[in-house]
Amino acid sequence: MLRQLLASARANDLGGDELFGGPGLEQFEAMRDEHFADVASQQGVFGLAEAIERQLAAHVSTEG
Template sequence: MITPVNPYLDTQALSPERLELRKAAQGFEAIMLRRMLESARAASFAEDTPLTGGGLKQFEKMRDEHVAEIAAGSGAFGFARSIEEQLAQYIDAKEAGS
């Protein structure tokens, strides 16, 4: 088995609730990153030319979505990790009370 370089990416020891929380946090991070990329692209000063039409914009959107998903899944920015750590205390308290 290959051990992840980032221990945050190891999901084997997680409870189902914690795994669900991690996926939700990564999804939220992907949404945030997508919005950041979209905002950065909107600030572009490029002129509209035949090569920068709707087709290119659609592919840029798809690329931004893909980059955001990869970055969120890798933990590169750490937003998901912070969100998960903040919300995990509620799962841990619930499991301790059971």
């Protein structure tokens, strides 16, 4: 999910002329995004799991 988020953010064209570009840069950016997403998900940087758990727990009845 984080990889897709990063790829979507990078897909936005801000209209700048890049000095360096092309397939090499695109491959590097993809590898960088993948690594960042892996590290962030392992360290729980974004806290998505806790947020999803809280949302789901609010809808689960504790009465049994």
